[in-house]
Amino acid sequence: MTEQPAAPLPTIQDNLARIRDRTHNAAARAGRAQSSVTLVAVSKTHPTDAVREALACGQLSFGENRVQEAAGKFPDLRETWPGLRLHMIGGLQTNKARDAVRLADVIETLDRPSLADAIAHAIAQEGRTPQLLVQVNVGDEAQKSGIPTDQADDFIQQCQARFGAALAGLMCIPPAEGDPAPHFDWLAQRADRHGLAIVSMGMSGDFEIAIAHGATHVRVGSAIFGARG
Numbered sequence: 605m606t607e608q609p610a611a612p613l614p615t616i617q618d619n620l621a622r623i624r625d626r627t628h629n630a631a632a633r634a635g636r637a638q639s640s641v642t643l644v645a646v647s648k649t650h651p652t653d654a655v656r657e658a659l660a661c662g663q664l665s666f667g668e669n670r671v672q673e674a675a676g677k678f679p680d681l682r683e684t685w686p687g688l689r690l691h692m693i694g695g696l697q698t699n700k701a702r703d704a705v706r707l708a709d710v711i712e713t714l715d716r717p718s719l720a721d722a723i724a725h726a727i728a729q730e731g732r733t734p735q736l737l738v739q740v741n742v743g744d745e746a747q748k749s750g751i752p753t754d755q756a757d758d759f760i761q762q763c764q765a766r767f768g769a770a771l772a773g774l775m776c777i778p779p780a781e782g783d784p785a786p787h788f789d790w791l792a793q794r795a796d797r798h799g800l801a802i803v804s805m806g807m808s809g810d811f812e813i814a815i816a817h818g819a820t821h822v823r824v825g826s827a828i829f830g831a832r833g
């Protein structure tokens with residue numbers, strides 16, 4: 605018997621092309637312009653070379669969940685790719701706020717008053733203001749970060765008063781089980797109610813549903829870079 609050669613693994617370029625197609629199709633099905641959805645490529649745990657490969661395909665927005673890892677990967681890349689945009693998408697300790705403010709273009713995980721204090725202090729120290737998204741714990745899950753739903757309106761208003769237009773939107777990670785659509789609707793409606801333009805929701809498993817329900821930013825990791833080790 606002759607052995608079949610293994611099918612070559614899809615490259616980051618292949619994966620990106622496929623995810624872009626699916627993103628554009630989902631936008632079209634929802635009657636939305638392609639340009640209304642930004643793909644954020646979540647490169648956490650993947651090496652800088654993987655980020656370079658995506659950059660070479662024209663991907664400019666990236667997501668990282670740990671400040672230290674982002675600090676090791678991104679400052680050098682920015683020199684070559686000035687259009688690069690780094691989103692911090694992981695739970696943020698107050699003692700990492702200053703590094704996050706220095707590094708990030710968007711901090712997606714503003715989820716409690718103590719972190720708002722730390723970020724405000726860091727903005728004053730650094731003289732640099734990233735865009736900020738309030739993360740809402742849409743499923744009110746005990747183990748998950750995000751402001752609880754019943755406190756979201758007050759917290760969003762406080763952050764808008766404090767940060768002005770830098771408070772640019774909302775972010776959520778819906779419960780792993782069950783239909784994410786009602787949570788996506790909830791977040792999009794809240795953003796609209798508060799006049800916020802950015803709605804960051806949807807990951808590899810559900811980004812098309814998120815687009816159908818109003819996501820302006822989808823955060824896709826494993827479907828682009830492969831499984832995380």
Ligand SMILES: *Cc1c(COP(=O)(O)O)cnc(C)c1O
Nearest residue numbers: 646669693807808823824825826
């Ligand atoms: C890791 C991560 C993602 C990407 O998840 P995939 O399922 O790999 O697409 C998106 N958002 C957040 C907040 C993450 O931590």
